[in-house]
Amino acid sequence: MASNNILKASEIFEGQVHLYKHLYAHAVDCMSIKWMVELGIPDIIHNHCQPISLPKLVSILQIPPSKVRGVKSLLRYLAHNGFLQIVRVHHSTEENEAFSLTPASHLLVKGTDFCLAPMVEYITNPTLSHTWSHLKKWTYEDDLTLFDVSLGSNMWDLLSKKPEFNDSFNEAMASDSQMMNLALRGCNWVFEGVESIVDVGGGTGNTAKAICDAFPNVKCTVFDRPQVVEKLSGTKNLTYVGGDMFESIPRADAVLLKWILHDWNDEDCKRILENCKKAISGKGESGKVIVIENVINEGQDEQGLTGLKLALDVKMTSLLNGKERREEEWKKLIVEAGFQNYKISPFTGCLSLIQIYP
CATH class of the missing domain: 1.10.10.10 (Winged helix-like DNA-binding domain superfamily/Winged helix DNA-binding domain)
Incomplete structure (x- = not known):
């Protein structure tokens, strides 16, 4: 009482x-x-x-x-x-x-350069919204995601099995890439000395195309699941390669990981970063990994922005067994993957740009 x-x-x-x-x-x-x-x-x-x-x-x-x-x-x-x-x-x-x-x-006006309507359509897809009613069951199911608990399949298998859901996901990621491309226009310093770059998990190549347009001398490779890139055609300085980032990553001066690492737990991220390190080995001072992700910072961010990042952390943890990370968590992950140094810079309203050096 x-x-x-x-x-x-x-x-x-x-x-x-x-x-x-x-x-x-x-x-x-x-x-x-x-x-x-x-x-x-x-x-x-x-x-x-x-x-x-x-x-x-x-x-x-x-x-x-x-x-x-x-x-x-x-x-x-x-x-x-x-x-x-x-x-x-x-x-x-x-x-x-x-x-x-x-x-x-x-940002919801269709046909404009920065339209996020596909993101709305993906996030509100019944396949996604249905899963949240299973949070209690998810809590007690060791190592299973909300997708596993509610649909009997993890997200990546689901994308392979449901072409319409996969299309919606790719369109949403492509629309979000436009926001990142806008931010990249003011980041010329990131690409100084870079002659080749691999966009890991680059989807249909929106960000790679923006990099190619801004830096015609940079050779870009979009590296993603074979079913994502198999029907896509490249250009003079843009190529598409299918593969598995947990096995190996094509060699380049720089590797771009844009909203990739938050999908995975620390052990998986360590494997990805170790493969990135191999991909840029021998590139000297120009070699680096460019990570675009959230950095949770309750001490400096305003309350609404912190709320968004914490909500995304809940989403990534429950849906994918991934996570959003604080700077100390990023530092630990980077060091354990064998890198020597990193630098965090502001990027978009909620995302940061993390440059990682071997």
Whole structure:
């Protein structure tokens, strides 16, 4: 009986609000974003070239009158969460409410250079969302992932067995690569002295293509699972190679690991990094491994960014037996893989660039 008696009524009500906020947001947050993408609302507002009123949006979408109140409710919730902005527009003598895009929803406009709509479609895929209801069972199943527990297959086997899920995954990773490519434009210093680079797990090659465009003299190799690269065609300075990073990695001046190591536990990452070290052996001062990953830093990051990194850590741990890492964990991993030095630099809003030297 005890614990509630030491809490004030105000604290109990505050706790209730906090609990309900997270319970209700669990489904509503991501599914309202999915709803917005599926209806093409960011595209409609973008093509409208100005803030759009609710009646105009309802007319374009041909919404039944009985659902207009629900649509307004979703739009206002999305605006509260920063995915739309509510503005006041004047028409004749009337002032009306209208909706405009924010930086976050600009990233959901299809056909643009930096569109993350494929990431939304992948993350909200029923195959993924279904797995989270099995967290309790996962907790007691030694060494099994949420995919193993809920679907009887790990993620990599699942990608091989389900072509449509594999396509969605590759499209999501390709869309995220555009964000990284934007950041790489300001990182010319990373490629100084590099004449060849291998993008391990580079997917369809979006990042490698960006590197080739920015540095025409650099020879790029995209190294990924055979089923990912077998139908892809290279160019003068871009080639695709299929293989297994746990066996060996093609030789180059530099190896790029972009959002790869968080998929794996420390032992697996050590094997990958050891193969990277072999791939750059004999390259002298130009040889290095370039890692693009999260670095958890509760002491310096603002609360929202830390929350994102910790949420990603939960996701990687439960879905893949991987992890997001703090700097001390990165240092331990790097040293155990046989490297002598590393340097961490800011990269995107949440990702860091880690240069590792033999």
